Amino acid sequence: xxxxxxxxxxxxxISYYAFNNYSxxxxxxxxxxxxxxxxxxxxxxxxxxIHADFGHLIFNMLSxxxxxxxxxxxxxxxxxxxxxFYYLFLYLVGIIVSDIPTFxxxxxxxxxxxxxxxxxxxxxxxxxxxYAPLMEVALYFFIRMPGFIFGILFLxxxxxxxxxxxxxxxxxxxxxxAIFGMVFMAVxxxxxxxxxxxxxxxWLF
Numbered sequence: 001x002x003x004x005x006x007x008x009x010x011x012x013x014i015s016y017y018a019f020n021n022y023s024x025x026x027x028x029x030x031x032x033x034x035x036x037x038x039x040x041x042x043x044x045x046x047x048x049x050i051h052a053d054f055g056h057l058i059f060n061m062l063s064x065x066x067x068x069x070x071x072x073x074x075x076x077x078x079x080x081x082x083x084x085f086y087y088l089f090l091y092l093v094g095i096i097v098s099d100i101p102t103f104x105x106x107x108x109x110x111x112x113x114x115x116x117x118x119x120x121x122x123x124x125x126x127x128x129x130x131y132a133p134l135m136e137v138a139l140y141f142f143i144r145m146p147g148f149i150f151g152i153l154f155l156x157x158x159x160x161x162x163x164x165x166x167x168x169x170x171x172x173x174x175x176x177x178a179i180f181g182m183v184f185m186a187v188x189x190x191x192x193x194x195x196x197x198x199x200x201x202x203w204l205f
Contacts, residue, residue, distance in 0.1 A: 002069055003084055004064060008061045008064060011049050014049045015049065019053070028043065029043065029047050030099055030102070030114040032104075032107040033108065033110040033112070036107040048115075048116065048120055056116055060116060068087075068121075068124050070128060071127060072087050086188060091123065094122065094123025094124070095119045095177070097180045098175075098176045099170075114173065116170070119173040123180050125178070126177075126178040126179070126182045127182065127185040129151045130182045130193070131195075133147050135147045137150040155179075158174045158178070159171075159175055
């Protein structure tokens with residue numbers, strides 16, 4: 001069984017249980033105020049294993065499953081037995097890093113909460129885009145485009161919505177998770193950076 005599938009099963013199970021258990025949801029959710037006042041830093045990780053509703057859960061887990069399996073195999077090819085560590089590090093630290101700006105912004109707001117695996121999923125997706133910018137990405141299963149074009153649109157939309165701040169969706173987590181994924185891939189596999197531009201130039205010309 002792949003690490004990706006294990007993550008999907010664990011996240012789905014915890015999320016489903018938390019849907020009907022407010023006490024568990026309250027213990028796991030990222031509340032920046034509680035992290036600040038009670039030093040409950042574990043919430044940076046646990047908040048990535050719960051979701052707001054079935055739609056939120058299904059979207060994140062399908063995205064993780066579709067892209068994560070490919071990145072998991074890629075890391076095994078590039079890094080051998082260490083590939084599993086690289087993959088888990090990318091996903092879990094992606095969840096943490098993506099929430100740091102949110103934490104800093106809302107650390108004095110006791111009413112603010114954030115949850116979901118979006119930061120980790122974005123990190124996985126954008127690591128894949130840096131390695132293979134021409135891979136096909138499908139929006140809603142029928143709008144298809146090269147990965148790097150999707151990446152530009154995704155980052156632009158996330159930045160715009162984060163600046164507006166009118167949505168309940170934590171768009172900044174999507175954006176910073178994506179940035180972390182690209183930086184991580186560039187650091188652990190530097191050849192991906194020149195290859196990224198070579199592939200795009202070849203596609204354009």
